Amino acid sequence: xxxxxxxxxxxxxxxxxxxxxxxxxxxxxxxxxxxxxxxxxxxxxxxxxxxxxxxxxxxxxxxxxxxxxxxxxxxxxxxxxxxxxxxxxxxxxxxxxxxxxxxxxxxxxxxxxxxxxxxxxxxxxxxxxxxxxxxxxxxxxxxxxxxxxxxxxxxxxxxxxxxxxxxxxxxxxxxxxxxxxxxxxxxxxxxxxxxxxxxxxxxxxxxxxxxxxxxxxxxxxxxxxxxxxxxxxxxxxxxxxxxxxxxxxxxxxxxxxxxxxxxxxx
Amino acid sequence: xxxxxxxxxxxxxxxxxxxxxxxxxxxxxxxxxxxxxxxxxxxxxxxxxxxxxxxxxxxxxxxxxxxxxxxxxxxxxxxxxxxxxxxxxxxxxxxxxxxxxxxxxxxxxxxxxxxxxxxxxxxxxxxxxxxxxxxxxxxxxxxxxxxxxxxxxxxxxxxxxxxxxxxxxxxxxxxxxxxxxxxxxxxxxxxxxxxxxxxxxxxxxxxxxxxxxxxxxxxxxxxxxxxxxxxxxxxxxxxxxxxxxxxxxxxxxxxxxxxxxxxxxxxxxxxxxxxxxxxxxx
Numbered sequence: 001x002x003x004x005x006x007x008x009x010x011x012x013x014x015x016x017x018x019x020x021x022x023x024x025x026x027x028x029x030x031x032x033x034x035x036x037x038x039x040x041x042x043x044x045x046x047x048x049x050x051x052x053x054x055x056x057x058x059x060x061x062x063x064x065x066x067x068x069x070x071x072x073x074x075x076x077x078x079x080x081x082x083x084x085x086x087x088x089x090x091x092x093x094x095x096x097x098x099x100x101x102x103x104x105x106x107x108x109x110x111x112x113x114x115x116x117x118x119x120x121x122x123x124x125x126x127x128x129x130x131x132x133x134x135x136x137x138x139x140x141x142x143x144x145x146x147x148x149x150x151x152x153x154x155x156x157x158x159x160x161x162x163x164x165x166x167x168x169x170x171x172x173x174x175x176x177x178x179x180x181x182x183x184x185x186x187x188x189x190x191x192x193x194x195x196x197x198x199x200x201x202x203x204x205x206x207x208x209x210x211x212x213x214x215x216x217x218x219x220x221x222x223x224x225x226x227x228x229x230x231x232x233x234x235x236x237x238x239x240x241x242x243x244x245x246x247x248x249x250x251x252x253x254x255x256x257x258x259x260x261x262x263x264x265x266x
Numbered sequence: 267x268x269x270x271x272x273x274x275x276x277x278x279x280x281x282x283x284x285x286x287x288x289x290x291x292x293x294x295x296x297x298x299x300x301x302x303x304x305x306x307x308x309x310x311x312x313x314x315x316x317x318x319x320x321x322x323x324x325x326x327x328x329x330x331x332x333x334x335x336x337x338x339x340x341x342x343x344x345x346x347x348x349x350x351x352x353x354x355x356x357x358x359x360x361x362x363x364x365x366x367x368x369x370x371x372x373x374x375x376x377x378x379x380x381x382x383x384x385x386x387x388x389x390x391x392x393x394x395x396x397x398x399x400x401x402x403x404x405x406x407x408x409x410x411x412x413x414x415x416x417x418x419x420x421x422x423x424x425x426x427x428x429x430x431x432x433x434x435x436x437x438x439x440x441x442x443x444x445x446x447x448x449x450x451x452x453x454x455x456x457x458x459x460x461x462x463x464x465x466x467x468x469x470x471x472x473x474x475x476x477x478x479x480x481x482x483x484x485x486x487x488x489x490x491x492x493x494x495x496x497x498x499x500x501x502x503x504x505x506x507x508x509x510x511x512x513x514x515x516x517x518x519x520x521x522x523x524x525x526x527x528x529x530x531x532x533x534x535x536x537x538x539x540x541x542x543x544x545x546x547x548x
Contacts (some may be wrong), residue, residue: 155368158336159385159429160358169381173372250372250413 040220048224063205064232066122066194067187071130071236074186078134082141082179099138107132108196120201129193133186140182142176144249177251180244187240191233206232274425285437285469286312286335289547290344292494293330304330306494308344312471314436316514317463319472319480321526322490323535328473329365331495332441335471336362350439361430361438361468365445367422375401375425376407376410393432400428403462420451424449427459437469444479457511464508477530481505481522482514489526491533499529 022042049056084091111128118124128211148171156166198207206229213221293305312318322328333339335346337357339443346353369378376397381509401410404424414422423443444452456479474480480487482504489499503522505513515521530536
């Protein structure tokens with residue numbers, strides 16, 4: 001409860017800014033009488049969503065499913081690879097350079113190939129989302145595992161914790177804050193992957209809706225879809241933050257303590 | 267009362283059995299700019315049940331020597347024996363306390379102590395009972411569930427000491443454990459450490475750069491020269507036990523300080539190392 005009030009206190013400047021921008025946008029469109037197919041007023045955008053919520057919900061669920069599955073797949077790939085990079089010298093010398101080099105290839109440019117290989121269904125979108133989301137997750141895990149301080153490892157050695165114990169009880173918890181950083185970036189990229197996949201060929205989802213709406217100059221629908229899409233992105237990001245707070249309570253407490261000190265100092 | 271027959275008798279007996287034997291240990295570090303000799307032909311035996319301090323200026327290699335004894339670093343030449351077994355790997359039967367508490371911030375004080383139990387698969391219930399009792403003995407009753415960031419530096423180091431003692435080691439190595447604490451906390455930690463030690467009389471090898479701390483705590487003080495580290499003085503401290511802080515005002519205490527200081531001055535430490543300025547005043 002206290003954290004909720006605190007969150008509200010902290011977020012009201014952002015909420016006010018958004019509300020102000022929407023009002024300015026509405027006024028601008030009305031004063032200069034801009035045609036709706038160029039820039040629709042926010043009122044008509046919200047009216048569009050309001051008129052058929054079930055329709056948007058259906059497409060939202062489809063895109064959210066692709067994003068979620070793609071993200072999970074990205075974790076399943078990125079996490080073990082990150083561990084391998086840190087633990088295995090052989091892996092660093094053989095496979096890791098290929099992974100890094102592959103990041104230079106614009107991944108979205110490869111996306112059409114995925115449609116050729118895996119069809120127009122959900123599979124190709126999940127794979128595209130996973131493809132662009134796994135790398136930041138991998139890097140987050142690698143940076144985290146390498147950030148473990150030497151003293152703690154020496155202590156672990158002195159009490160005889162062993163390689164597995166050291167990994168699970170010391171190195172992994174040490175790596176988690178950085179790993180969560182990677183997860184947050186990965187999550188936003190997974191949304192991008194799913195939408196781009198839908199651009200290229202799909203009958204459902206917010207991405208395909210965008211293509212159809214723009215093709216028919218139905219600009220209010222474009223904007224309405226964009227609003228729904230941003231809600232998806234924000235909620236997905238916020239979910240990761242929620243899990244992070246639950247998984248790393250000590251991290252949160254420490255940071256809140258420091259932040260409060262800073263606020264007092266300011 | 268130096269020369270107390272009881273104390274002398276116990277020491278004399280203890281000397282015959284070596285808990286730790288350091289034989290001709292040298293350590294050379296190879297760096298980009300060349301090799302640095304940190305330890306030079308160190309030789310000494312540590313008797314059982316003795317509290318021995320290794321005293322020297324910062325960077326003289328005393329921490330390196332401690333790590334070599336603990337099996338966490340290898341000597342370039344020479345060997346170390348712990349309870350008559352040559353050290354070849356990490357000596358996990360010892361209790362090691364480092365300069366930093368090295369607590370895991372996601373674990374409570376109690377669970378940090380229990381890390382030791384998890385490492386050696388001790389019985390959970392028994393370990394928890396012992397950990398709670400140890401925390402009580404160092405004055406942390408009621409703080410068992412606190413996390414490290416809620417504890418002061420001194421309290422964190424107390425938790426680290428409990429962790430090192432949980433498996434009841436025969437030999438305890440301490441690497442400047444109070445070095446990061448303020449002077450008052452440091453004195454209190456010393457007093458508390460002695461009280462804890464009086465109960466079990468384990469062998470303690472205590473690395474420090476404070477002359478007063480070394481004399482106050484120890485049965486014997488080894489003084490090391492600046493790098494390359496050599497033992498320049500091996501001094502028995504015949505002060506009565508249990509020791510109280512006021513013993514530091516005694517004439518005998520000052521005499522020990524003076525003797526050690528003169529050796530350090532002879533090796534150029536007290537004039538050249540500004541870090542140790544505070545110890546110029548006993």
